[in-house]
Amino acid sequence: MATRSIKEVARLARVSVGTVSNVLNRPEIVAPATRARVFDAIRELGFVRNEVARHLRVGRSRTVGLVVLDVANPFFADVAQGAEALADEHDTMVVLCNSGTDPNRERRHLDQLEQQRVMGILITPVDAGSPRLADLAARGTPVVLVDSAATGLQCSVAVDDRLGGQIAAAHLIEQGHRRIAFVGGPPSIKQVADRHAGAAGAVEAARGVELLDASMPMLSAAAGRAAGERVAALPPAERPTAAFCANDLLALGFLQAMAACGLRVPGDMAIVGYDDIDFAAAAAVPLSSVRQPRELLGRTAVELLLEEVAHPERHRHRQVIFQPDLVVRESSALRRRD
Amino acid sequence: MATRSIKEVARLARVSVGTVSNVLNRPEIVAPATRARVFDAIRELGFVRNEVARHLRVGRSRTVGLVVLDVANPFFADVAQGAEALADEHDTMVVLCNSGTDPNRERRHLDQLEQQRVMGILITPVDAGSPRLADLAARGTPVVLVDSAATGLQCSVAVDDRLGGQIAAAHLIEQGHRRIAFVGGPPSIKQVADRHAGAAGAVEAARGVELLDASMPMLSAAAGRAAGERVAALPPAERPTAAFCANDLLALGFLQAMAACGLRVPGDMAIVGYDDIDFAAAAAVPLSSVRQPRELLGRTAVELLLEEVAHPERHRHRQVIFQPDLVVRESSALRRRD
DNA sequence: ACCGCAGCTTGAGTCGATTCAAAACGATCT
DNA sequence: AGATCGTTTTGAATCGACTCAAGCTGCGGT
Numbered sequence: 001m002a003t004r005s006i007k008e009v010a011r012l013a014r015v016s017v018g019t020v021s022n023v024l025n026r027p028e029i030v031a032p033a034t035r036a037r038v039f040d041a042i043r044e045l046g047f048v049r050n051e052v053a054r055h056l057r058v059g060r061s062r063t064v065g066l067v068v069l070d071v072a073n074p075f076f077a078d079v080a081q082g083a084e085a086l087a088d089e090h091d092t093m094v095v096l097c098n099s100g101t102d103p104n105r106e107r108r109h110l111d112q113l114e115q116q117r118v119m120g121i122l123i124t125p126v127d128a129g130s131p132r133l134a135d136l137a138a139r140g141t142p143v144v145l146v147d148s149a150a151t152g153l154q155c156s157v158a159v160d161d162r163l164g165g166q167i168a169a170a171h172l173i174e175q176g177h178r179r180i181a182f183v184g185g186p187p188s189i190k191q192v193a194d195r196h197a198g199a200a201g202a203v204e205a206a207r208g209v210e211l212l213d214a215s216m217p218m219l220s221a222a223a224g225r226a227a228g229e230r231v232a233a234l235p236p237a238e239r240p241t242a243a244f245c246a247n248d249l250l251a252l253g254f255l256q257a258m259a260a261c262g263l264r265v266p267g268d269m270a271i272v273g274y275d276d277i278d279f280a281a282a283a284a285v286p287l288s289s290v291r292q293p294r295e296l297l298g299r300t301a302v303e304l305l306l307e308e309v310a311h312p313e314r315h316r317h318r319q320v321i322f323q324p325d326l327v328v329r330e331s332s333a334l335r336r337r338d
Numbered sequence: 339m340a341t342r343s344i345k346e347v348a349r350l351a352r353v354s355v356g357t358v359s360n361v362l363n364r365p366e367i368v369a370p371a372t373r374a375r376v377f378d379a380i381r382e383l384g385f386v387r388n389e390v391a392r393h394l395r396v397g398r399s400r401t402v403g404l405v406v407l408d409v410a411n412p413f414f415a416d417v418a419q420g421a422e423a424l425a426d427e428h429d430t431m432v433v434l435c436n437s438g439t440d441p442n443r444e445r446r447h448l449d450q451l452e453q454q455r456v457m458g459i460l461i462t463p464v465d466a467g468s469p470r471l472a473d474l475a476a477r478g479t480p481v482v483l484v485d486s487a488a489t490g491l492q493c494s495v496a497v498d499d500r501l502g503g504q505i506a507a508a509h510l511i512e513q514g515h516r517r518i519a520f521v522g523g524p525p526s527i528k529q530v531a532d533r534h535a536g537a538a539g540a541v542e543a544a545r546g547v548e549l550l551d552a553s554m555p556m557l558s559a560a561a562g563r564a565a566g567e568r569v570a571a572l573p574p575a576e577r578p579t580a581a582f583c584a585n586d587l588l589a590l591g592f593l594q595a596m597a598a599c600g601l602r603v604p605g606d607m608a609i610v611g612y613d614d615i616d617f618a619a620a621a622a623v624p625l626s627s628v629r630q631p632r633e634l635l636g637r638t639a640v641e642l643l644l645e646e647v648a649h650p651e652r653h654r655h656r657q658v659i660f661q662p663d664l665v666v667r668e669s670s671a672l673r674r675r676d
Numbered sequence: 677a678c679c680g681c682a683g684c685t686t687g688a689g690t691c692g693a694t695t696c697a698a699a700a701c702g703a704t705c706t
Numbered sequence: 707a708g709a710t711c712g713t714t715t716t717g718a719a720t721c722g723a724c725t726c727a728a729g730c731t732g733c734g735g736t
Contacts, residue, residue, distance in 0.1 A: 002477070002478065003455075003477060003478050005721090005722055005723080006722065006723055006724095007722075007723095015685075015686090016685065016686045016687060017686090017687075017722090017723075017724090018685070018686055018687065018724080018725080018726090019684085019685060019686075020723090021723060021724055021725085022684090022685085022724095024723085024724095025723095025724080029683085029684075030684075030685085031683080031684060031685090034684080034685080046473070046476075046477055048449075048452050048453055048477065049453055049722090049723080050394075050453065050455060050721090050722055050723070051450075051453035051454050051455070051723095052390055052393050052394050052399075052454065052455050052721090052722080052723095053394050053691090053721070053722035053723045053724090054722080054723050054724075055390050055691095055723095056388075056390045056391050056394050056690095056691050056692065056693095056721090056722080056723080057690070057691050057722080057723055057724045057725085058691085058723085058724065058725095059691075061390075063454075071409070071415045071418055071419065071434070072412055072415040072416060072419065072616075074410055074412070077409045077410040077415065078410060080409055080436070081409065081410065081436070084436060088443075088446075093433075093435075093447075093450050095431075095433040095434070096409070096433070096434040097431075098418070098419070098422060105426075108426075109431075111386075112389075112431050114386050115386060115387055115388065115389035116389050116390065116401075117341075117388060117389070117390050135384070138384075139340070139341060139384055139386065140340065140341050221616055221620070252617070252620045253620075255620065256619070256620055278410075278559055279590070279617045279620070281594070282559070282590045282591075282593065282594055282617070282621055282622060283620055283621065283622065284620060284621065284622050284623075284624070285622075286622070343691090343692055343693085344692065344693060344694095345692075345693095353715075353716090354715065354716045354717060355692090355693080355694090355716090355717075356694080356695080356696090356715070356716055356717065357714085357715060357716075358693090359693060359694055359695085360694095360714095360715085362693085362694095363693095363694080367713090367714080368714075368715090369713080369714060369715090372714080372715085387692095387693080388691090388692055388693070389693095390691095390692080390693095391691070391692035391693045391694090391721090392692080392693050392694075393693095393721095394691090394692080394693080394694095394720095394721050394722065394723095395692080395693050395694045395695085395720070395721050396693085396694065396695095396721085397721075
C-alpha cells in the first residue's frame, strides 16, 4: 500500500530531502547523529528507495539485458550464470529474455529493453545482420554480441564455430565415416552456419566424404528427433553412418530417434553434438560433443559491456574469440570394422 | 548517443509535448494531420519512449520479477516459459532472477525488484517462511509463491508435493523394494520437505519398509553424483535397492554414480526422479519421474498476479494446487526376483 | 568582537512523460 | 456579428530522487 518517499523520511527525521539523499548515497559526509536519525526514520517507515526515479535523474541504469535464443537450453542457462556472476560483483542486475529464435519476440524484447534504458544489451541474435542492433548502438544502448562474432560495429564474444565444426567433422572422418549428416537449425543463425561451414571444410579436405544436410527449423530435442526419424528412414545404402548436430539438444533428440528406430549408436550411427551441456554426458549413450567455455562467454560479455559503459569515448570495440574443444565419448567411439 | 525526448519531438512537429504524449497513448483523439506530423518527427529523430519516466509518472510498471532456485534446472526454464507466454499477452515483461538457493542472492534480487517497483514478484523461495516476503506484500508489491503453497498471506500455485512423494514411494514399494533412499536437498526448501513427508507417509503405511535419508545440501546433478557414491559405498546388505530423488537433476547425477560404481539400474538400484524434465527420458537409463505441469505453473502464477494487480481491493488470495502424476520408465521397471 | 574556514545542511531546479483544466479553434446556428 | 458547442491543442504541475550553489554553525585565531 503505502510506499514512502524520501520526502516523508525527511519530514520524520526533521531534515531536508537533500540530507536524506546524502545519507543514501554518501553517508560519510553526513554528521553521525543526523545519519542515525535518518536511518531510524527509514526503518520506521519501511522506506525503499525508488530506483525508477533515481534512474530517471542520474540517467544510468544498473541493469543489463541478456537476450538468448532459448532459456530451456542449458547452454544459455550457463552463459547466463556467468554473466550474472560478474554483473553481481558490479551491483548490476541481469534481466534474462528469451527470444525462442523468433525474430518478433526478439524485437519486442529489444524494444522493451531500450525503452527501459538498460545500461546495455547482451544478445545472441536470431539474425546478427539485423539493422535493429545497429540502431540500438547508434542511439546509445551498447550491444555485445554473445556467441557470435561481430564485424566491428560492436563488441562480441564468441567461440570459433568454424573450428568447432571442423574438429567435429574431422573426428568423424578419422573414425572412418564417409557419409555424414549435418543436423542444423535455422540458417539465419550464424552459429549454425559457421558450424556447418567448418564441417564442410573438413569434408572437402578429406577424400570421398559426403556431407548431407538434415537441418531442421528449430534447435530443440524435438527437432532432433524428427531429423533422426527422417535419416533413419533412408535406405541403408544411402543412410549416413554419422551425424554432427549443431547443438546437444538436437543430438539428444537424434539419439532418442535412433533408439526408437532400432539403430545402434555408435555402431549404426555415430553422433557428435555441440555445447557439451551437462546432460550430454548423462545421455543413454554418452554424447561426444564440442565444448565451449559457457560461463566464460557470459562473464566476458558483461566485462566488455561494463568496459564500454565506463569509458564510452575511448572505447574500441573488441571481438573476443575462444577456442572450442572436442570431448569424445561413447557416441562416436571407434567404429567396428565390418 | 543522442537519446531524444518527447520535447524534441514536439519542437520538430511544431506541437506541444502534451500532444506528442497523446499521440503516443491515445492517438485516436489527435487530429489525423497532427498525428502524422508527430509520427514523422518520431521517425526522423529515432525517438524511443523513456519507459522509466513514464513509469515514474504513472506509478505502474509493466514488468514482473520471477525468482527461481536454479536457472540451470530445466524445470524452472519451463516454468519461466509458461510465465512469459501469458505475460507477453499482457504486454508485460518477465525478468528472470536466479537465487541459486542462496538466501543472500535471493534477498538481493528481492531488494532490486522492489526498488525497481515491479508490478509484482513470482518466487520459488529458498525459505517460504522468510518475513521478507510478507514485508514486500505489506509495502505494496504483490507476491505469488510458485511451486510452494502459501498460508493465506499471498497467492500461490503449487503441485501437491506430498502426493508426489507418496506416489513415487508407493510405486517403489509396490515393485518390491524394502529399503529406499530419499535423496533430498536443503531442508529449508519446502518442496523437498513435502516430497520427503509424502514418501515417509507411504513408507509408514506399508509394512517393513525403511526410508533412509541421503540428502545433500544442493539440488544439482553434482550433488546427486555425490549422494550416489555415498550410497553405493554402503555394504550390500545395508544398501537400499531404490532411490527416490527430490528432483531430476539429483536423479541423473545419482544414475551416473551408479554406472560409475558398477551398479545396474534398475537391477541393483531402482531410481525415481521428480519434475520429469525432458532430459529424464533421454538418460542412460530412461528415468521414471513425477511429472508436474511446468508451463501451467508459470502461466497460472502470472494469471494470479495480474488478477491481484487489476483489482487490489476486492482481491482474495488464492492457493491453486495441481496434481502430479508418475511417469514410469525403465529406471524403476519391475524388479527381477532373485 | 570579528574574520575565516571547515563541516553540515538546505532547497530549488532537474530528469522525461503524463495529466488535465483551460484556451484556442472552427463550424453551425440565431 | 455574436453565441454555442464540440473538437483539438496547450502548458504548467507532477511523480521521486539527485545535485549543487548557497546558507548556516561553531570554533580557532587575532
